[in-house]
Amino acid sequence: MPSSRIYAGSRIPTRVPTILDVDPEKHNLEDILTVNFGPNHPSTHGVLRLIVDLDGELVAGIRAVLGYLHTGFEKNMEAKSWWKSITYAPRIDYLSFQANELEYVLAIEKLLGIEVPRRATWARMALAELNRIHSHLVWLGTSALEVGAISMFWYAFDDRDQVLDLFELAGGTRLHTRYTQVGGLAEDVPPGFTAEARKLCESMPRSVDEYEAILDRQAIWLERTKGIGLLSAEDALALGQSGPVLRGSGVDWDLRKNMPYLFYDQVDFDVPVYFNGDVYDRYKVHMDEMRESVRIVRQCLDRIDETEGEPWIADDRKVVLPPRHELHTSMESLIHHFKIVTEGYRVPEGEVYVVIESPRGEAGCYLVSDGGARPWRVKFRAPSFAALQATATAVQGSLVADMVAVAASLDFVMGDADR
């Protein structure tokens, strides 16, 4: 009964949807060579292990093994106060840290019912989109590297560095900024941030054009990406794929457009959709999304400038740390500061599931509170975890050399998958 084909024409393996077994009718079982690929291999984007059954150069069977980067984030977060547990969220997916932090903070805010000032929301959106550019650049650089385009790696990482400079300017650190706080931001957007970010908005579309000029006229790149790693729209949905993978398979679905959160309904942008469901189309979606993110960042920067001088964090002293300067003069502020840092604030009882469109797609956070100072249960819906479920479907029938390109195109981060 389980895992029977749920519709005609599906390429999803039948016995177990995530394991491709060698078909004895297509392959001579005596010719099959089982190869262990990973977990430590430069092209596994971390520590993914693939057990591959090869018939010559053809991938006849494949099985993904994960867990090598499992660090127990969810368990650890249960032992920390709400305030401290935010630190863990960005470290789960180390390429889209702003998105993870944002989704976790949004879930806490939903339980608290706290109103976030608009200046903070615009800044969060700007950072989330900058993070999308950052994540896509790393994806582009490493994916191109894996099929031999080494120069792309240097170009992409050069631009990535400029995005990290902006994070450093805003939050003081380049990665894992912890700039998003419950109620708003940790600090006001610093002077000069919008001017610096606008410089990036000027240079970034040009860079994306250059990348496309390099890759789209490169016969090797086209040969190695077009028509491989096929995933139909139905298969992608059935396997829980989201983000660029889903949009590369022809599904016009983006939470920012279809179920808007923050102020995404107030900005103007397009959702790129491509229909072939191959590695090349996933690459095109990534490239177009970087351009669209620049458009969104520009609009957010205008709003950040317009709201200059407005509060950047909610005025709720039971949850939000008091301003630093008050600590020297106000006894009450000192007490609030002490209580929030040591004991933490309480979050009303309830369960929520908050989902945002991270660079990798549907990133969800299921949060249960018992009304105490620590989360009762935190569960992240990791888009990378879901993406890896499609390896068996997308890789089947491809050559072993293409397997690397196909796996990379699913855009996973092992920290996110293993948590």
Add this chain to the structure above:
Amino acid sequence: MTATYAAVPGVVETREALAETTLVVDPARIVEACTALRDAHGFNFLSDIAAADYLGWGEDGVAGYVGTADGRDLNLPSTTGLARLPEPKPKRFSVSYHLLRVSDDPARVRAQVWLDDGESVPSVIGVWPAADWFEREAWDLMGIRFDGHPNLARILMDDDWEGHPLRKDYPLGGEPVRFSDED
């Protein structure tokens, strides 16, 4: 909104809280309910399966003056505990299926089943293939058994790992270190 899910088979309770709909489903009829949600209500996308352990739920008690017969216990600050007791849960474990309708009329719904330790729930892998790893993860970390799953093996922990780390009775830290000199 609530009335629209009334025809879903196996639903024992419908809750609306924090702008989210939760359908509590009889565990034995979860496949029936999920098939109806997919086919009649268009929930074509399984977003997540999240298990939670409620062992010790509400046992922190209500905060207040912590005193003993000998006087106040200085090791127990008077503010630990909850502001008020949380609503009791029917059983120890909950398994929440977060469903999404990918269409022009998007919606989310949570189907939830309640289980005690040792009870199992039928696998929904035949409804959404995406359930494969989500169910393996719930088994691995929380020890929820899914009947009919063709490959219910550990996924994040080692194959020979003992216990289910995200259970509340599993200690944080203190796990034996392998290859140490002590054994």
